[in-house]
Amino acid sequence: MVLILGSILMVIPFVWMFVTSIKPSIEVLSWPPSFIPKSPTLENYRTVFRTAPFLRYFLNTFLISTISTLSILFTSSLSGFIFAKHRFAGRNVLFLVMLTTAMIPLETYMISLYILINKFGWINTYQGVVAPILVMSFGVFFMRQSILSIPDELLDAARIDGSSEWRIYTTIILPLSRSALGALAIFSYMSAWAFFIWPLIVINDRNLYTMELGLTMFQKRFTVDYGLISAGSIIAVLPILIIFLILQKNIIEGIAITGLKG
Amino acid sequence: MEGKKKKRKISNLSLFCYVGLLPTMLLYVLFRIIPIFDTLRLSLYSWSVLATKNRFIGFDNFSKLFKDKIFITSLVNTTLFTILVVLFSFVLSLALAIMLNNRKMGRFSAVYQLIYFLPVVTPMVPVAVMWKWIYDPQYGLLNYFLSLFGIPSQAWLIYPNLALYAIVIMSVWKIIGYYMVIFLVGLKNIPKDYYDAASIDGAVEWQVFRYITLPSLRPILLYVLVVATIQTYNVFTQVYVMTSDIQGAPGRLVRVLVYDIYENGFRYFKMGYAAAESVILLLIVLILTVFEFRLIGKED
Numbered sequence: 001m002v003l004i005l006g007s008i009l010m011v012i013p014f015v016w017m018f019v020t021s022i023k024p025s026i027e028v029l030s031w032p033p034s035f036i037p038k039s040p041t042l043e044n045y046r047t048v049f050r051t052a053p054f055l056r057y058f059l060n061t062f063l064i065s066t067i068s069t070l071s072i073l074f075t076s077s078l079s080g081f082i083f084a085k086h087r088f089a090g091r092n093v094l095f096l097v098m099l100t101t102a103m104i105p106l107e108t109y110m111i112s113l114y115i116l117i118n119k120f121g122w123i124n125t126y127q128g129v130v131a132p133i134l135v136m137s138f139g140v141f142f143m144r145q146s147i148l149s150i151p152d153e154l155l156d157a158a159r160i161d162g163s164s165e166w167r168i169y170t171t172i173i174l175p176l177s178r179s180a181l182g183a184l185a186i187f188s189y190m191s192a193w194a195f196f197i198w199p200l201i202v203i204n205d206r207n208l209y210t211m212e213l214g215l216t217m218f219q220k221r222f223t224v225d226y227g228l229i230s231a232g233s234i235i236a237v238l239p240i241l242i243i244f245l246i247l248q249k250n251i252i253e254g255i256a257i258t259g260l261k262g
Numbered sequence: 263m264e265g266k267k268k269k270r271k272i273s274n275l276s277l278f279c280y281v282g283l284l285p286t287m288l289l290y291v292l293f294r295i296i297p298i299f300d301t302l303r304l305s306l307y308s309w310s311v312l313a314t315k316n317r318f319i320g321f322d323n324f325s326k327l328f329k330d331k332i333f334i335t336s337l338v339n340t341t342l343f344t345i346l347v348v349l350f351s352f353v354l355s356l357a358l359a360i361m362l363n364n365r366k367m368g369r370f371s372a373v374y375q376l377i378y379f380l381p382v383v384t385p386m387v388p389v390a391v392m393w394k395w396i397y398d399p400q401y402g403l404l405n406y407f408l409s410l411f412g413i414p415s416q417a418w419l420i421y422p423n424l425a426l427y428a429i430v431i432m433s434v435w436k437i438i439g440y441y442m443v444i445f446l447v448g449l450k451n452i453p454k455d456y457y458d459a460a461s462i463d464g465a466v467e468w469q470v471f472r473y474i475t476l477p478s479l480r481p482i483l484l485y486v487l488v489v490a491t492i493q494t495y496n497v498f499t500q501v502y503v504m505t506s507d508i509q510g511a512p513g514r515l516v517r518v519l520v521y522d523i524y525e526n527g528f529r530y531f532k533m534g535y536a537a538a539e540s541v542i543l544l545l546i547v548l549i550l551t552v553f554e555f556r557l558i559g560k561e562d
Contacts, residue, residue: 017388
């Protein structure tokens with residue numbers, strides 16, 4: 001009973017946003033509000049696409065999230081492998097450095113990071129947006145943790161056969177870490193997709209807006225036109241919801257696992 | 263001969279380690295370690311991207327900060343916000359997880375998980391936009407529901423005292439599915455024997471929760487608690503989207519810490535001052551982290 005009530009509360013905002021998006025503007029501001037639009041229309045969607053390049057925003061976000069995720073997967077798995085299976089001078093120091101700074105959020109050093117990125121001339125560039133999300137210390141711990149459970153005998157056997165460490169990484173470690181990599185990919189993709197404050201600071205060129213930034217600016221421009229804003233939000237949310245409904249189980253499990261093993 | 267060969271192999275191995283770690287470390291040092299330390303340095307300067315002369319002023323930024331009413335308000339708001347969000351989302355998500363863990367739920371559990379997870383996968387900006395509409399003082403859905411119970415309309419986001427609570431509600435709504443799923447995994451890992459033994463001993467439900475569920479979940483609870491606290495303390499997006507049109511209001515009662523850093527740094531270009539604020543934020547985060555390691559350390 002409580003669960004059903006809760007589910008309704010979870011879904012209502014989405015339904016309400018959709019309903020609003022297909023109402024003509026006079027009906028949006030009718031009182032009492034109606035849940036079933038009397039004269040549904042796609043006019044709002046047409047106007048959204050006419051006034052703001054949401055497809056471009058989508059592609060920008062897609063590009064940034066993909067680069068970030070690929071880089072995180074590569075750096076995390078390779079460093080995770082090294083930290084889990086190798087001994088070398090300075091290992092503990094390096095690991096400790098990562099551990100102690102892992103919890104420090106971007107918001108606390110974004111001022112200096114901005115000055116640095118500005119010095120590089122990277123304001124209003126993709127590399128500027130993506131710079132702080134190319135590595136994830138959490139990803140390194142997570143991959144290390146997962147690679148630790150791969151038996152050493154397997155690696156030693158390959159070494160006796162003359163495999164180089166790089167070959168071991170590509171032919172043994174990566175295939176055996178597939179599920180961990182999948183979970184990490186979902187986690188990093190989601191965080192990159194929702195990334196907001198940093199793009200807000202480094203991007204002011206409309207052509208480089210991410211989905212989140214584009215929607216924010218769109219909202220600022222049409223503050224009172226809720227039919228339009230709702231249509232914009234639906235456009236921003238739809239791709240994610242579709243992917244979520246397709247991969248639901250993998251996503252929930254992936255997020256739960258990455259949340260737990262930190 | 264043998265020894266030489268072995269030595270070469272070892273140095274080859276460590277060469278692989280250092281080369282392999284190089285990209286990670288390079289990115290890490292450049293885009294994280296250096297900016298963190300640079301923030302500390304900057305906080306002692308009067309610094310602006312626009313100014314030609316940036317000078318060292320010692321701890322002046324900090325002493326100014328503690329006389330800055332807007333900063334103090336931000337600090338209080340952020341702390342209050344964090345306490346409320348963490349408290350409510352914790353209790354609610356734990357209760358949900360326990361309900362869903364019930365064997366009778368069967369496959370309905372998966373359906374509920376899916377529904378409660380919807381807000382988690384949805385990025386913050388569209389979520390904030392849709393809640394802003396729900397909170398609309400004139401045509402908002404929330405006021406409509408309240409009017410059904412005879413409660414007069416409230417200016418949720420306009421009236422600063424209410425705005426903070428309005429943002430707390432939507433933030434809790436957004437995050438409970440996430441903690442719920444994590445708790446659910448924790449609950450599934452508790453051996454069934456514990457519960458069987460408890461029911462043989464005739465333990466009532468509350469006792470089972472108090473003496474079996476809660477202690478078994480302890481490490482997870484602590485972990486989620488600290489991560490949640492740090493994340494919530496850095497709240498920005500929903501405040502920016504939902505209230506930036508009333509941030510000019512006298513008293514600026516919905517200002518939070520990161521918002522204030524953003525304003526000082528990127529609107530007034532007082533970067534030294536904003537850096538000093540960041541240092542205080544950093545200190546709070548560090549204290550919370552140390553606190554976490556203490557608590558979890560005790561457990562092991």
